[in-house]
Amino acid sequence: MTVTRxxxxxxxxxxxxxxxxxxxxxxxxxxxxxxxxxxxDDTDAERSEERYIDAIxxxxxxxxxxxxxxxxxSQRFALYQARFDALRAAGRIYPAYETAQELDLKRKILLGRxxxxxxxxxxxxxxxxxRAQLEADGVRPHWRFKLDxxxxxxxxxxxxxxxxxxxxxxxDPVIRRADGSWLYMLPSAIDDADLxxxxxxxxxxxxxxxxxxxxxxxxxxxxxxxxAHEALLTGSEGxxxxxxxSLGVDHFREEGIxxxxxxxxxxxxxxxxxxxxxxxxxxxxxxxxxxxxxxxxARFDEAELxxxxxxxxxxxxxxxxxxxxxxxxxxxxxxxxxPNLTRVADAGDWWQVIExxxxxxxxxxxxxxxxxxxxxAAEAIDWAGDPWHxxxxxxxxxxxxxxxxxxxxxxxxxxxxxxGPDMAALLPLIGPTRAVERLRxxxx
Ligand code: GLU
Numbered sequence: 001m002t003v004t005r006x007x008x009x010x011x012x013x014x015x016x017x018x019x020x021x022x023x024x025x026x027x028x029x030x031x032x033x034x035x036x037x038x039x040x041d042d043t044d045a046e047r048s049e050e051r052y053i054d055a056i057x058x059x060x061x062x063x064x065x066x067x068x069x070x071x072x073x074s075q076r077f078a079l080y081q082a083r084f085d086a087l088r089a090a091g092r093i094y095p096a097y098e099t100a101q102e103l104d105l106k107r108k109i110l111l112g113r114x115x116x117x118x119x120x121x122x123x124x125x126x127x128x129x130x131r132a133q134l135e136a137d138g139v140r141p142h143w144r145f146k147l148d149x150x151x152x153x154x155x156x157x158x159x160x161x162x163x164x165x166x167x168x169x170x171x172d173p174v175i176r177r178a179d180g181s182w183l184y185m186l187p188s189a190i191d192d193a194d195l196x197x198x199x200x201x202x203x204x205x206x207x208x209x210x211x212x213x214x215x216x217x218x219x220x221x222x223x224x225x226x227x228a229h230e231a232l233l234t235g236s237e238g239x240x241x242x243x244x245x246s247l248g249v250d251h252f253r254e255e256g257i258x259x260x261x262x263x264x265x266x267x268x269x270x271x272x273x274x275x276x277x278x279x280x281x282x283x284x285x286x287x288x289x290x291x292x293x294x295x296x297x298a299r300f301d302e303a304e305l306x307x308x309x310x311x312x313x314x315x316x317x318x319x320x321x322x323x324x325x326x327x328x329x330x331x332x333x334x335x336x337x338x339p340n341l342t343r344v345a346d347a348g349d350w351w352q353v354i355e356x357x358x359x360x361x362x363x364x365x366x367x368x369x370x371x372x373x374x375x376x377a378a379e380a381i382d383w384a385g386d387p388w389h390x391x392x393x394x395x396x397x398x399x400x401x402x403x404x405x406x407x408x409x410x411x412x413x414x415x416x417x418x419x420g421p422d423m424a425a426l427l428p429l430i431g432p433t434r435a436v437e438r439l440r441x442x443x444x
Pocket of ligand 1: 006007008009041184188201202206
């Protein structure tokens, strides 16, 4: 069974970049009838905050990305300790005593010689006595995972294709601090193994972590998950944009963006499939295919999101939006105004137009006479059928007006605006009483 996970660190709000990887992980689990795990990476007690955990849950709920299981790393320390002990006993974890300053100096020396700044494993050269002396001096070690240098690290990435890393060019990663706290790398691999994660979808900034973690899976004797590393997101200007880091669900909601629009856009940008404004994500899920994801950065454009949003709004049924419409606004009113909206919240403006009062622009004598005739005609027509066509047909015959001269004064008098929803849909909702009254008032 396919099991995917989304593993945010609760040190801030989700932004559009991590929403995208969450979405693809969720879609993959949905596509395969599998499970989607939300893993809260809260090993860093100082930087993790409860309010961010709540916000992550709320954001995912708004998007409809429901997790089947939720785990928190801070509740899994006993598991990490057990794996740590086993790996240490097997010689794959070792203590290191350098200070941050010493490590920095070593790095600078190597870089100064034009060499890659790889950790020299000096800690492995310490004798028992030297180690005992350091401990006696009160120096607490941090812990490194010992990479196996014997063979290249290879995997077939679902997006990037065959990948290869030479472990000799990589430092043994620090996996635990001197105070016993855990760094990201090992707990993540332990959890992926323990939770039976079959596919890890994440940003390509994690590619070299994957190389290291593959060795951890091997050291633990478990089959690693498959990996899909997505190209990063760029702003519409084509550059890695700072702004993207602050764009999240709160912003989308403020802008009147529907969750379906976020999903439709993020599902497809950066892939060779077109963005489709679908209210129901099922076809997007069924068509998810990592081989169609590009290696080039995916371009996220807020203007495109707004366009997709408008096309989503035009399809939303009344039941989906009723709670957000003005009191009394029913399905007929919603369907009449929906094609003119870019955001659901703007439906209130048209409700106002239907309910009135409306303020028509001033008109010249000729137009006023025309509107007086319109008021009379509006009293005479049959409102049960198609009153707009009945009214305009009658006025066309009576006045010889056509096109804009026929329609625009009516629209202005009836709605107070030059543009708007189809009058054939709007007029029955305004109804005979209000329509006649508005036409009379505009006729002066
Ligand atoms: N907490 C990590 C992050 O947010 C998770 C990375 C991963 O998906 O393994 O970068």
